[in-house]
Amino acid sequence: MRVIDLRSDTVTLPTPGMLQYMIQADIGDDGRARGTKGEDNAAAAAEKAVAEMFGKEDALYVPSGTMGNSVCIMTHCKRGDKAVTCQNMHMYKAEKVAFTEEWFGIKAVLVPQKKGCYVLEELKKALEENEVKLVCVENTYNFEGGTVLDRKEIEEILEISHAKGVPVHMDGARIFNASAALNMPVDKLCEGVDSVQFCVSKGLSAPIGSFITGSAEFIKKARIVRKQMGGQLRQVGLLAAAGQYAIENLSKRVVYDNTRARRLAEGIDGAKDISIDMDSVQTNIVKVDLHGQLKGRDWLKALEEEQSVRAHYITDDSVRLVTYRGITDEDITEAIGRIRSFCSMH
Numbered sequence: 307m308r309v310i311d312l313r314s315d316t317v318t319l320p321t322p323g324m325l326q327y328m329i330q331a332d333i334g335d336d337g338r339a340r341g342t343k344g345e346d347n348a349a350a351a352a353e354k355a356v357a358e359m360f361g362k363e364d365a366l367y368v369p370s371g372t373m374g375n376s377v378c379i380m381t382h383c384k385r386g387d388k389a390v391t392c393q394n395m396h397m398y399k400a401e402k403v404a405f406t407e408e409w410f411g412i413k414a415v416l417v418p419q420k421k422g423c424y425v426l427e428e429l430k431k432a433l434e435e436n437e438v439k440l441v442c443v444e445n446t447y448n449f450e451g452g453t454v455l456d457r458k459e460i461e462e463i464l465e466i467s468h469a470k471g472v473p474v475h476m477d478g479a480r481i482f483n484a485s486a487a488l489n490m491p492v493d494k495l496c497e498g499v500d501s502v503q504f505c506v507s508k509g510l511s512a513p514i515g516s517f518i519t520g521s522a523e524f525i526k527k528a529r530i531v532r533k534q535m536g537g538q539l540r541q542v543g544l545l546a547a548a549g550q551y552a553i554e555n556l557s558k559r560v561v562y563d564n565t566r567a568r569r570l571a572e573g574i575d576g577a578k579d580i581s582i583d584m585d586s587v588q589t590n591i592v593k594v595d596l597h598g599q600l601k602g603r604d605w606l607k608a609l610e611e612e613q614s615v616r617a618h619y620i621t622d623d624s625v626r627l628v629t630y631r632g633i634t635d636e637d638i639t640e641a642i643g644r645i646r647s648f649c650s651m652h
């Protein structure tokens with residue numbers, strides 16, 4: 307039986323067109339300063355393209371989403387400062403590094419969320435009771451099943467935060483999936499957000515990296531922080547070019563990943579001993595709640611052994627299925643059949 311791998315959109319590989327574009331990149335030493343950029347023309351061109359697409363003044367390539375978020379947090383804040391986040395936000399729960407005392411030592415002010423959006427009254431209260439230096443948001447929200455922060459929610463969060471003079475950082479690892487779900491371009495969606503990190507190495511199919519974008523002054527400072535974290539790379543234009551190719555050629559097609567995830571969710575909803583909160587299926591992630599005897603990793607292991615379908619662990623009571631370029635309509639039909647059959651036998 308052929309394997310259907312629904313673990314993560316990070317398994318995407320570069321396209322032939324992308325590889326071609328990387329080879330012709332006009333590269334140089336990005337660590338040799340030339341004005342506000344390095345000597346790598348391809349990196350500078352990619353960063354300019356990102357800034358233009360997001361309607362921001364400047365942008366910066368970073369080797370990973372984790373580093374992008376950390377660079378942004380440590381550009382906005384210093385050790386000991388307080389930042390608002392959530393219990394299950396990727397930056398806090400998965401990356402940890404910014405909020406770990408031994409590492410960057412940011413103090414987390416935890417605010418509850420619903421479907422990935424802060425409970426606004428609680429956010430207001432947190433900002434009144436604490437001297438907060440940064441408000442973090444995530445779009446799409448990974449551990450809630452890829453839910454979207456829409457423009458209205460973003461505006462409310464911006465209004466509450468900016469009224470207190472507090473900047474807002476968006477972990478937009480999958481921002482193009484949100485943009486596709488809302489049918490709203492990223493510049494409109496991220497308007498007013500002080501810094502945005504997004505991954506090109508996930509559904510966008512680039513091999514490595516992320517970009518951060520914000521004001522010219524912010525990116526100037528962030529460039530120094532990136533260097534201190536070891537994220538200044540030499541002929542980085544090879545990788546940045548892949549990212550530029552990705553946003554220009556592959557960022558719109560993620561809409562198909564969103565619709566395929568929806569069809570997958572509808573297809574397996576109601577199978578024995580699992581449930582799906584269908585309201586949370588908004589982009590390319592399907593969070594499946596498990597109610598049977600098999601839990602978390604055992605459920606995943608059995609599904610892979612018996613049906614050659616791979617999925618990813620969230621908690622002992624939930625797993626996720628992720629669609630991406632390479633998962634076709636036939637794969638979805640096949641996966642629905644195999645998962646239903648698996649559930650009925652356990």
Ligand SMILES: *Cc1c(COP(=O)(O)O)cnc(C)c1O
Pocket residue numbers: 369370371372373375396397444446447448477479480505507515516
């Ligand atoms: C994947 C992910 C990141 C981190 O990206 P890496 O490139 O794996 O470091 C950050 N935030 C969210 C929401 C993610 O899904």
